[in-house]
Amino acid sequence: MRTKKLSWCTYLQGVAIVVVILFTLQHLNPSPAEQEIPRVSTPAPVETATTLSYAADVSKSESKEGEDSTRLTATPNEAEQGGDELVQPRLVAERQDLVAWISSVATHQELDALKALRATLSEGRDALTITRQVNKLRPDGWKFCVQEGEICHCDGLTRYGDFDLNQWVEKKEFKSPILCHHSQYGLKPEQDFSPGKLKYCQCRAPVPKCPNGQPFREENCPVPGQTCRAGCLPRMPRTPSSLVPRSKLCSKAEPNELIWSCDHRRSLKPRKGHSHSDAEDLLERGMAKICEDPHLVPEVEVWLECDFVSQFLRWTSSASPWIEEAYVTYVGGPKDSNYEWQATNLIRSIDLFSTRPLIIVIFGDQFVPPSSWQSMRNVIAYRMRPISRGVSFNFNKVRSILASRVIVGIQLDTDQLIFKGMDQVFEGTRREITEFYPWPILPVHWMSRDDTPGNPYAHYAFRGWDGPQSMRWCHAHPTWTSFAIPWFGDLMHERMLAATGRKTSTLVFDLEQVQETGISVLDLVRKGEKAKVKRHVEMSNAMWEDEDMMNVNLWRHKVNNSWCKFDLEPNLFLLRRSLDKKLYFDPKWYPDGMPVLFLSIHNTKNFDPADLLLRLMELCQNGVEDLECPSKESEFMMPICRVGVQQERELRMSIQDYSAKACCCLEPRWSHPVFWSGHWYQSLREVPDRAHEGAARRKCLVP
Template sequence: MGRRKATVLSKACCCRWSAAISLSIAVGFALWQAAWLATEEAHDPRYLREARGAVVKAGQRENRSPTRSTQLSLALETTTSTSPRQIARTRTSQSPTQVVWEFCSGQFQTCECGGRMRWGTPDKFEVFEPKEAPWQCDFIALGDPAPGDNSKVCECEVLGARPREDLEWVFCASQFMLCECPGRIRWGNGKRWKILQHQHLQPVKCTTDLGDPAPGDAGKHCECEVDPASDFVSHLSPAVRKHSASPKVTSCDIFESAKQGEAWDREQWKAVAGLCSDPALDLNLPEAGADAMSVQSLASMVDAWISEGFSNNYARLYRDGWLEEAFVNFIGSSPSQTKWAQINEQLIRSVHLFSTRPIVVIHFGMVTPREWDPKKYPRLVVMHAAPFPTTVFRRFDLNKFRSLLIARVKTGIQLDSDQFVAPRVDELFGRAREEGSETYPLPILPVHFLKNEELPMYPGPQGGVTMSGGKSHVFDRYCRKGKCSVTTRWGHAHPTWTFWALPFVGTWLRRHLRDETLPAVSGPQTELRVTSIDVDEDLLNIGTWEERGQKQWCKYDVMDPSDFKILLHERVPPRSCNQPPPIGADAIFHPAGAALVFYTAHHAVDPNISASLIDQLDNRFRSGKLPPPVFFKGCFYQDGAALQQAHPDVRCLI
């Protein structure tokens, strides 16, 4: 009897002891979980906490998630029925999630959203419960959480896995260009983005067709989410990577270190000194405007790196950092097998067929397209440079000025991507070297096919318009009562230059990037804010007029590839050369008209047509059946000297 009683007491003690141990384990685990939840609270994104506290309109307030104290109680309740090992397995098999608010639509548009919808600005907004019908995003339907702010948008709640902290966003493409990315793509600027659904290596055109997460912001662009440790990142342009050990081939420091060198080194430093120097220490620089780039951004505008695979071409072609003669081209994002990569390849191919000179491509995109093969094209050098900062907008085509500074070419011919060259184009290098000199230190443009008064920016009865469709100020400084004091007919933005013209290029780039204003000349409204000159062609022409330049090439950038039928078509030589001039006459600068010169084609926007014409030119040239390149009034001439002998009244140069 005593033994049975002792046994019962022993069992009771063991049960109580076991219960105490279980309770201790439960409490310990609950405390651990509470600490873990507190850590999660500390890392909870600010905008998620704000969203939880926002006003909700959809018939009722949002259903809040359980409080931390409730979660602690649940932990105590579930611990007794779930072992720590089971909980550990559950924890490791679940991925923490977070709420992401993605752009859905702009103000006065409709938003289709499967989750909750947020309306307002980043700081002032209201959150609405899901509904099946689209949302009408305006203050009448939804109220006005941010009165007077026209940047209000609708955003849709997306629940997904917490983003990896080791991933980073890098620039992919400017507005209107293509972005190809192995990860996610986001579209917008600053703090306003729309994240696109992942489409592996499917090019995305970066336009407002994707939506407008930042209304009125001209700096919108696409960015690519990348893993810094991936092989893909190793092929990115060093100019867009957050961190890169690749050495630069041009920079302010490199230019400054050579400023006591040869004449071209000295002119190069004169060209970039205004970009590379701190204006606070240079009293000679004019005052910068409100839209000026920062001092740091200005200095980075001449940074460049050799593209992967092109180091051997660069080392073989350049001497002491310079090329004697070369073509220079610039281009933005051009993913492989897309239209602009193929267009640019036809330009590169034509240079390798019809010229002995190198071609330098300054690339402002993320990845060099495969079509630009350094072995297939041994006289091709590709350099990377960063796009313009998106905090202060500049049009992409102003990168033309940067490309002329970065390429370091003593005598150059600038080519746009929608061009290709033709046989005998190399003859232009010698003429460019003769006409551009220390006594004429300006770039020289080919004459435009339109007369000045036919240009859209010319001040007619309704005023001129810019390329962007706004009011043009190009002629305001030079025209009074229908009379204009310009020094040349309008020129196309395909200049030749020598190193003597680099200070001109650098000065006008600096004036634009620093938002400088030209002082008034005689008459009212003759001050000119340089940022109101919105495209490269306008800036080149105004710069020429300001410097009193007068030289102009004949039309060597033929208006369209189809015009090459004049050169390729079999014809009987005319008895007299008295047809109308191919470039129409104007009363002041070219009263006899101007000649066409078949050195390059412009507007070559179909790579298949370009490839066919290049093949035809090659075949005809090799067979000796191609006419001479200079064409005027129905006849062909070997060069400018022959043209002048037959038509001494022609004023354009060739």
């Protein structure tokens, strides 16, 4: 049979395959660290011809019986226990693999495809949109197998035909291997629909079925075409089983395992006498009012995502399911949403700049954590039921704090990135929030929401509170220790009670006694009802959002501790030394502006520039020798610093020049992370109490 050159359709399919490979490499493991990390050791799905069966392959990372019971957290080496295999290499290794593939295997047409893709991105195309389009190129599941005349090995069904005409004859029964020839598909020579032209065979994996005969729900799995636990079994069943010991977590096929409940017999707990037992006691007592409401009991159950069981075992111990220090965030909604991509960037930043884990609390059964998260050994995922009674989704922030069970925590939204030095906030939080100061501490907001004359943002004045303000409006990015759990529990119960629409009352812990009498919060809550005061509950303007209610409830307790601003807008990281001396000024609280701490970035909702900014931070994290930067007088913002615009993208085409100059964009933030009143400081400890001689003492804390 006479053959012709490859069709354009065939070429485009080759391009699509290359692009898929490229973006997979780009997003799988976004950390530059070269160390190897353990594979997430979950029961691996084993697929037969039409039925799924699950093999229990759970990592046995239990501590030995004789281990020190006072040990608080698992060490990184615990991950190697149980013979965990290695996951895919991280981003540096992925880039090296791509270079090797280009150098030795890639065809001329494949190289053209990569060049075209690079040119498209450099012109300012949205990388996220392109990624999504590439992932949808082959929605029907058919993939190239062989050319006509060759043997096709396929685990599912095959078809024979012409790409250009899109005419195919499908083999109705499973047969592998099969010769890619018209005779194998019931065609006679005179039935050839494109005489003289080379045809192809394609393969489509079989549609899996669940052991119970039900259809496999591919939408519940992170990767199309790959099986997963949630494809067959429901998440968070309504009738949870009895408590599963830590050593047997996720040893079966369930997608989730219950680890905390109002029924404390079904909760993993610290060993008796462990230092975390006090935190567990505070949690149980702080949640007692919520647990009295049968409608809310299911909403406080905490389920471990079994795809992350290896990480959970790594960061906890057989002595306690609590984690000593961790970042906490929350997410929900459909798969492949903007929130998922925001959270992916957050995970990347924590992998770059922190030694602590990130706990992600997923709300509802719709969201599917992407497979790239599973390969990150510092990511732990829990799942909870959706919030009820029409309460804002943002109150899941408070639920995630209560669910996380961390001794010292920092809450981050998905549209945040952390920067070098953010881990110092754990130390400051532990120092400030004690058994004699049982309230969370929030960073000061970038605007003051009061109507003081001269306030540049007086038109945003908050009208939901008639009482006195004990401090300026704060941003809802709380830090806390376990001593603040009763405050969060009371806030959450009050909000859920108000959502019923009834005028009622409840009892809350009288935390002000801690400061007035010197009693510890532990001793206070153990008094039970005697330590509580009556509070009238009615829906008000102060309850619509979590930030409103947090501020009002802190003012209500007359506390005035807030962090100096450490959750900054992205552009502040790229303005070099061109910052306003009175940054975030207001005439009442901060007439001289406030110290800004370059520790984290907030408002990274636009994925594309955030992705590029994070890559810049990664590039420069270890500094650059002999960095020569223009003076601030000659450059307000260099073109190379205008992340995401076309000029900056074109400059990145010259890799050597870009790498040598781009780190100037972040100068001097690497070496001087604090700015206040025109001065840069080399460490948090150097920040003075006053902006200048004769000025009032600053009202915010430095971690």
